[in-house]
């Protein structure tokens with residue numbers, strides 16, 4: 001049967017590296033790019049007898065994530081050992097949380113701007129939220145690198161605080177999975193909890209997918225895809241897995257619980273191992289760490305709750321007069337929203353500022369391959385540019401020229417206008433002369449307009465603009481033309 005005849009159920013497990021100064025159970029710094037194995041100590045190397053000490057900042061950050069996502073937190077939490085062997089984790093267990101995690105319940109709202117662009121008009125469940133099962137805190141492992149004849153290990157990353165957010169199996173499509181991850185990323189960045197940069201591995205995602213026929217209430221076998229590290233990989237891998245599983249089910253091949261690896265180049269998944277349940281990991285309470293009362297850290301986290309993306313969006317609509325769409329775009333990146341607020345403060349028309357950012361600045365940055373952090377246009381310069389247009393000093397075409405200059409050399413808009421002699425001309429005596437020339441040179445057009453063809457006026461307007469070398473105020477030209485033609 002066609003794949004549409006199967007119900008698709010998706011759950012996501014997201015690992016997020018918290019932005020803390022030191023590691024989860026020792027004082028080693030958390031940093032990237034240092035020489036291998038220079039940020040280590042007996043604790044994060046897992047040497048026998050070394051004792052862990054909890055990082056209160058990482059716990060508070062996880063509790064804050066829970067508050068942002070509407071979770072509850074048990075009054076008492078504890079740490080457990082998850083037993084397994086990996087060369088990059090020589091203790092043979094990972095310190096994590098099993099039955100008493102820091103956060104329970106809650107949900108992740110699916111923001112419309114977080115869906116893939118080609119899907120934003122096809123959103124099946126607008127304003128939907130996906131339930132969270134839990135958020136727990138654990139330690140990251142080291143990093144193995146495989147060479148042709150040997151492997152190397154770097155323990156600089158070992159022990160970095162890692163927050164794991166587990167969703168309920170409520171996601172219904174690859175596009176919802178993308179929206180879930182990007183909405184979650186927005187919220188984590190708003191909370192200042194992580195840079196959540198997927199390219200740097202700060203946000204990693206495992207996806208569970210199962211298919212079942214519409215008439216079957218029990219979920220199908222869960223297939224887990226490990227370590228998907230880009231948004232496009234997540235979307236393509238889930239589409240591939242839906243196709244693969246539905247075609248196997250069609251041919252009577254039952255699916256069994258298993259873990260698969262996504263090969264991004266080949267565009268397909270391959271089996272890694274079958275069946276893996278919690279009991280395989282022999283969780284046991286960590287004897288080195290006492291259970292922890294969360295009340296004090298939770299109270300501290302409460303003081304740090306920021307305005308969230310959807311709240312900012314609503315405020316931009318209500319108090320700055322932006323459209324839902326523009327407000328949504330600006331709120332989708334905290335850096336954009338902060339810049340908009342800085343530029344719009346004291347501006348006569350915040351809407352003009354939003355237009356400049358969305359229509360001009362973001363595309364100029366994209367064309368120049370610059371990240372927003374290297375934006376050469378200061379917020380006050382953008383406000384100045386917008387006000388030069390709004391108060392009639394320069395027209396729209398001239399403003400684009402000023403913007404281009406602003407983007408490349410960064411001097412003030414007023415100085416650029418002066419240096420280039422760009423001020424638009426609204427002086428009616430000067431414009432009247434040009435209009436007289438244009439009307440005399442185009443008797444046919446004048447006759448058409450007087451006969452009721454209003455559109456012909458645009459051609460005349462264009463000629464006046466051209467004769468003024470683009471300096472005329474288009475609105476004044478329009479008004480003058482109309483009054484001359486109606487005389």
Ligand SMILES: [Zn+2]
Nearest residue numbers: 026028041044
């Ligand atoms: Zn250490």
